[in-house]
Amino acid sequence: MGASTGAKRRLTPEDIYNITLVSDAQISPDGRHVAYTQTILDKEKNDYRSSIFVVPVDGGTPRRFTSADARDSFPRWSPDGSRIAFLSNRTGKSQVWMISVDGGEATQVTDLPEGVTYFAWSPDGSTLALVSKTEAAQLEKREGDEEDEEKSDVVRITRIRFRADGVSGFLDDKRSHIWCIPAAGGDPWQVTSGDFDDAWPVWSPGGHEIAFVSNRTEDREYNTVSEIWAVPARGGEARPIATGDDAYFGRPVWSVDGAAIAFAGHRQPEAGGAIDSHVWVADGGATRCLTEGLGRTVGDAGINDTFASANPGLAWTPDGWIYFQVSDSGNTHVYRVPAGGGDPSLVVGGQRRVLDFSLSPDGSRIAFVAGDPLNPCDVYVCRADGSDERRLTAVNEEFFSSVALSQPEEFRVPSHADDRAEIHGWVMKPIGFEPGRKYPLVLEIHGGPHGMYANHYFHEFQLLAAQGYVVVYTNPRGSQGYGTEYASYTRAAWGEKDMPDLMAAVDYVIEQGYVDPNRLGVTGGSYGGYMTNWVIGHTDRFNAAVTQRCVSDLYSFFGTSDIGFNFGAYEWGGVPWEVRENYVRLSPITYVENMKTPLLIIHSEEDYRCPIAQAEQLFISLKILGREVEFVRFPNENHNLSRSGKPKHRVERLQFILGWFQRYL
Numbered sequence: 001m002g003a004s005t006g007a008k009r010r011l012t013p014e015d016i017y018n019i020t021l022v023s024d025a026q027i028s029p030d031g032r033h034v035a036y037t038q039t040i041l042d043k044e045k046n047d048y049r050s051s052i053f054v055v056p057v058d059g060g061t062p063r064r065f066t067s068a069d070a071r072d073s074f075p076r077w078s079p080d081g082s083r084i085a086f087l088s089n090r091t092g093k094s095q096v097w098m099i100s101v102d103g104g105e106a107t108q109v110t111d112l113p114e115g116v117t118y119f120a121w122s123p124d125g126s127t128l129a130l131v132s133k134t135e136a137a138q139l140e141k142r143e144g145d146e147e148d149e150e151k152s153d154v155v156r157i158t159r160i161r162f163r164a165d166g167v168s169g170f171l172d173d174k175r176s177h178i179w180c181i182p183a184a185g186g187d188p189w190q191v192t193s194g195d196f197d198d199a200w201p202v203w204s205p206g207g208h209e210i211a212f213v214s215n216r217t218e219d220r221e222y223n224t225v226s227e228i229w230a231v232p233a234r235g236g237e238a239r240p241i242a243t244g245d246d247a248y249f250g251r252p253v254w255s256v257d258g259a260a261i262a263f264a265g266h267r268q269p270e271a272g273g274a275i276d277s278h279v280w281v282a283d284g285g286a287t288r289c290l291t292e293g294l295g296r297t298v299g300d301a302g303i304n305d306t307f308a309s310a311n312p313g314l315a316w317t318p319d320g321w322i323y324f325q326v327s328d329s330g331n332t333h334v335y336r337v338p339a340g341g342g343d344p345s346l347v348v349g350g351q352r353r354v355l356d357f358s359l360s361p362d363g364s365r366i367a368f369v370a371g372d373p374l375n376p377c378d379v380y381v382c383r384a385d386g387s388d389e390r391r392l393t394a395v396n397e398e399f400f401s402s403v404a405l406s407q408p409e410e411f412r413v414p415s416h417a418d419d420r421a422e423i424h425g426w427v428m429k430p431i432g433f434e435p436g437r438k439y440p441l442v443l444e445i446h447g448g449p450h451g452m453y454a455n456h457y458f459h460e461f462q463l464l465a466a467q468g469y470v471v472v473y474t475n476p477r478g479s480q481g482y483g484t485e486y487a488s489y490t491r492a493a494w495g496e497k498d499m500p501d502l503m504a505a506v507d508y509v510i511e512q513g514y515v516d517p518n519r520l521g522v523t524g525g526s527y528g529g530y531m532t533n534w535v536i537g538h539t540d541r542f543n544a545a546v547t548q549r550c551v552s553d554l555y556s557f558f559g560t561s562d563i564g565f566n567f568g569a570y571e572w573g574g575v576p577w578e579v580r581e582n583y584v585r586l587s588p589i590t591y592v593e594n595m596k597t598p599l600l601i602i603h604s605e606e607d608y609r610c611p612i613a614q615a616e617q618l619f620i621s622l623k624i625l626g627r628e629v630e631f632v633r634f635p636n637e638n639h640n641l642s643r644s645g646k647p648k649h650r651v652e653r654l655q656f657i658l659g660w661f662q663r664y665l
């Protein structure tokens with residue numbers, strides 16, 4: 001299915017303007033309404049606009065609650081359900097605003113100089129806990145440092161983390177801390193302090209304490225630890241909940257009686273996303289893992305180009321269940337596990353990606369946002385056991401009824417590697433597909449490397465199918481959603497161990513008989529860009545390639561990416577001076593003389609995750625070698641150009657990709 005156009009038109013790059021995104025479904029305290037964020041791409045302003053909407057769970061028309069020419073997001077109901085607090089940038093910085101459920105104008109609650117990135121209602125509705133930056137303890141002054149009167153533009157860097165993708169300039173010496181403010185407005189007070197970054201405050205049910213996420217280890221400058229702490233709401237000394245050099249924890253949530261805290265993560269901080277996360281409980285005794293035998297990672301590892309992020313936490317119900325997301329074989333589902341121990345079970349399943357969810361305080365209903373291959377997102381509601389599911393919005397129904405989409409077909413195929421491991425993938429036939437004809441094929445490769453292609457709408461893929469390409473995408477070894485062994489398989493073997501998986505998928509699709517094997521293309525972003533470079537350095541089977549936000553040389557990537565030096569130390573088996581040979585052997589640029597495939601290089605100038613020098617080195621080398629290569633640079637964009645870049649740039653990027661494949665395939 002999905003191959004014929006019928007009366008429908010074909011998708012175009014500009015259609016990103018026709019797609020509405022919903023996110024962050026928050027069910028009201030009485031379980032009767034769901035508040036959510038709705039985001040559109042404003043073509044005229046070349047920007048994004050988002051508003052808060054509320055929809056009744058029994059059906060009915062969603063009501064728009066905010067309509068500023070700004071980005072309103074993160075709606076959170078007051079515990080009595082009479083107000084919704086939300087974040088808005090309408091006065092410049094992101095601050096907390098409040099609106100009554102009876103309507104009327106929103107009022108500003110906070111006016112913190114550094115803005116607010118996160119907040120939570122106290123259980124009695126009197127206070128909001130906030131996250132905002134504060135001045136750090138003064139750095140030691142050196143002789144010759146400027147005094148305040150005359151500021152220099154010279155940047156003095158003393159910390160190992162000094163730059164972050166998406167943040168212009170350099171990181172300052174301010175620290176994120178927990179603050180509180182009366183919900184009715186008033187003076188805020190700072191709850192935590194010191195040379196730490198504190199995040200994700202969650203009130204204890206009695207309202208006396210706030211749990212939060214921090215790294216307070218001695219060696220925090222050099223490690224990637226993430227701990228759970230709790231602090232008295234009025235301020236005071238923080239107490240450890242789940243801490244230490246082996247903590248990689250987040251998303252804390254209190255039990256209803258306040259005696260325990262659950263959280264997600266694992267005990268190998270240096271491994272990051274390369275191993276499965278679990279659900280844990282700390283109740284004063286030993287910390288217990290509740291999902292040991294699950295074999296899948298907790299959280300959403302899905303990757304696509306058409307979503308608005310919400311990043312939900314865990315939920316703990318009064319009858320003792322803990323709810324959480326699980327990434328499983330290209331789907332993201334909601335599971336639950338008894339807090340006292342027992343088997344985790346599936347609650348919200350299906351061939352789809354559940355992007356976020358929330359539970360009513362009585363634990364009887366779940367609101368969630370989910371997308372599938374033919375629909376980026378809508379808001380749904382169901383009972384606590386997953387039954388009686390209903391869709392509450394249809395934000396893209398009208399648009400998608402007018403364009404032809406290709407339905408991905410799933411396959412599983414043995415890898416070309418000696419172990420013949422099973423590899424999971426999808427193929428999309430081109431729109432207007434006619435049996436008996438041969439079509440060009442484009443292989444798409446995801447990043448991470450520990451991300452996961454999902455059963456989720458992907459505009460770039462649909463666009464290629466609309467332009468007459470067979471699109472193939474897989475979750476090769478290194479991907480999340482298939483267990484720790486699968487995800488960590490590429491450690492110190494990037495490219496070497498996943499290319500045979502990718503090529504098995506390509507050959508499987510060619511064997512189906514509708515692909516022209518002389519018209520093969522390959523593309524991917526970030527680690528997918530690395531793999532695009534790797535693939536064309538190891539085979540001449542592809543006739544065109546587009547490498548996006550790529551890495552080409554691991555040696556110069558080390559220390560120049562905001563991902564941190566620990567990333568390479570884990571992924572490539574050590575730091576350069578310890579395992580120099582790995583850095584050379586695993587760098588695509590090492591094989592640059594073998595690269596004969598016409599290559600388009602797309603890169604953002606402010607990409608601090610994969611700095612643009614990675615693209616420049618590749619471009620210059622290929623030019624010197626006399627290869628067919630072009631370099632497209634996007635100014636004022638970061639690593640997330642394809643997902644949250646300026647809308648006009650997102651359209652142009654898609655046009656460049658299509659143009660290159662049209663030229664060479």
Ligand SMILES: CSCC[C@H](NC=O)C(=O)N[C@@H](CO)C(=O)O
Pocket residue numbers: 303446447448449451525526527528530549551563609610639
């Ligand atoms: C090649 S090193 C950096 C890879 C990067 N990892 C995390 O940020 C990556 O592959 N990112 C993916 C997934 O987010 C991307 O699509 O940008």
